[in-house]
Amino acid sequence: MKRIAVLGFALESNAFAPPCGRADFEQRGTYRGAEIDREARAEHPAIYSGISGFYAEMDRRYGRSGWQPVPVVHAASQPAGPVEEDYFKGLLAEFEAGLAAAGPLDGVYIAEHGGATATHTHDPDGEVFALVRRAVGPDVPVVATLDLHANVSDVMMDSVDVLVGYRTNPHVDIFERGAEAARLLEELMAGVRPTAFRVRLPLVGPSVTLLTADGHPYGDLIRLGQSKLDDRVMNVTILAGFAFADTPKNGMTVIVTTRDDPALAKRLAVELAAAGWADRGRYVPRMIGLDDAVTQALAAGADPMSPSLLFADPADNPGGGGRGNTTYILSAFLAAGVHGCIAGVFFDPALVEQAFAAGEGNGFRADLNTRETARFSDPLSWDARVVHLHDGRFVGRHGMVEGKSVDLGRTAVLALDGVTLVAISKRQQCLSSDFFEAFGIDVAGARSIVVKSRGHFRAGFQHLFPPERIREVDVPGLTSPNLANFDWQGLPRPVFPLDPDAAWAPPS
Ligand SMILES: [Zn+2]
Known part of the structure; x- marks a missing residue:
């Protein structure tokens, strides 16, 4: 019976974004012990897909009764700033205690992102890997999966037997890389020496x-x-x-x-x-300027026979630590009178509260970014009508969220003149057309669409927008290319x- 510890820490840190801590990890996904087993094998898991892939492959190779997962903790946040030292040290202590209590192990799978920094070090991922190696000793095989946005230190290299990075961007092979980790771990447990x-x-x-x-x-x-x-x-x-x-x-x-x-x-x-x-x-x-984007969006709105266009806002990508609420493109489109446009997802819990207070079908003065303090996240005030209110939960059908449970927090669909805006309460990037369609918005019928995402959206919009109808707009932001x-x-x-x-x- 192979006994395999499963743990990991997943954060992509933007040095220019505010630090993150316990609340960020509890909101996105922290799973402990048996919760990891349950989530990994769920029909629509919310946990990191690499763990699902690892379990699926281990189950396939050994049968559920032929191996024993020893799940410790998996903590993941939306991309944000550096992780706060106190929270991170507490997490390391949980890893250490979990591994100490695990008993004899045959292997370890670390489901890591690898792109984190901390307020006390630029290499918290190295601290995780070194801790695991110290805990299990030199002879137990350790395999880790890494996001292809990982930055690798000597300590990370030296502590782990095999590092398995994603090969796709957008990341549609995370499940498969977890499965690969299982296959490689089996080889290592059989005595193959990795170099x-x-x-x-x-x-x-x-x-x-x-x-x-x-x-x-x-x-x-x-x-x-x-x-x-x-x-x-x-x-x-x-x-x-x-x-x-x-x-x-x-x-x-x-x-x-x-x-x-x-x-x-x-x-x-x-x-x-x-x-x-x-x-x-x-x-x-190769990006286009904001003036150019306005001109193209106006033209698309004016001519229903022209191809619809997707404008990406890579400078405010929550998937890279952006706040998901800058208004450069939105305010320019509103001022120019663009119509037939849908935009999202816009992170603003206070705005969502305003919309819920107003009620579906009613008009109100929408005040954007009243509580936000981050640089670039400027306020904007505009007359709005509440089109739809929703709890923000759905199962995705496209791209990186296909088959996965998604939770945007309370969500409001607002009509701001010619722009329909999806406002959410849990910060994340717009990964697919589901982020509009789940709320009754006709994405295929829109003349233009603005997404808060750098590139992962491509997998979730490719059925509607081939690359030649996608524009990357050069506006300011925490994740400007x-x-x-x-x-x-x-x-x-x-x-x-x-x-x-x-x-x-x-x-x-
Ligand atoms: Zn990545």
Whole structure:
């Protein structure tokens, strides 16, 4: 009977966003002990999909009675700022106590994000991994999954046997990577010795340039990496990292893990890093200005026969620590008289309360961002009508939320002249057309749509909006792809594309 501990900490930290703590983790998802088992095997799980994938594969390989999960704690927050030290230390203590109480273990699965920072360190993920290794000793196999926005430290490399990164952006392979972790863990438990080599490039691509569809440089590099898998090469992970974490460990990272062939791991990792570096010129964002966006939205609204357009607001992406409530695009569209437009999801619990107080069908003066204090989140006041009120819960049908339970908190659909706005009470990015359709909004019939998301929305809107009808709008925000807008403190410099003359040479 294999006994496998399951735990993890999942946060993507934006150094320019407010710190986060217990409330952020309790709201999004903290699961302990048997709750993890139950959620992992639920029909519409709310827990991190990697854990569901891990359980499904373990159940498939061993049968439910043939392995014993030892679930400890899994704590995940929406992307936010650095995690507060007190809360994080408490979580580490829970991991430690859980592992100490676990008894003898055959393996550990860590379901981590890998892009966190803390108020006391730039490497809290390294602290988690080191704690696990200390707790279980050098001989118990430990496999971790990482978001491809993870920034990898030496401690993370040294503490874990295999790091398995996502290969898709939008992330539609999280479940599959959890399943891969289960397969690799089985190999390690059977005695296979993993040998890994890591190369980090001085390349920090803005998130909008890190898509993995055909025609995108990052996807091309990941596919090149996957072409190297064979019976000696166990895993090829290429992590683009998360620029806004702003740490010395930032930089695109290639990790090749072989079955006991360190020379091959090194040769392949260097070869792939060189290919990525040679292609660095393609990691430069191409956005349109706000004036241009207004012109295009007006034209789409005026001509029902023209293709509808999707405008992304990557600078205010809650999926990257944005607050999900800046009004640059909204106020410009309202001032210009754009119509046939739907916009969301807009994080503003106070606005939602106003709408509930007004009641469905009634008009009121909508005051946006009355309680928000973050930079860029300016107030806006506009006459509105309450179209619909909802508890904000639904099961997704598209993209990253397909089959998953989603909870936006109390939600209000508001008509602001020609713009229909979805306001929510639990901050998150707009991942799919479900975020409108669940509230009775006809997405296919809209002339234009504005989404608070950097790129994950693409998987959840691709049935309606092919890439050529998507525009990324260059407005201010905590997650602006214009990296020159920020006062970087931690990034290793020079780094491309921020410093166009950044140089790299393969390790000898
Ligand atoms: Zn990510």
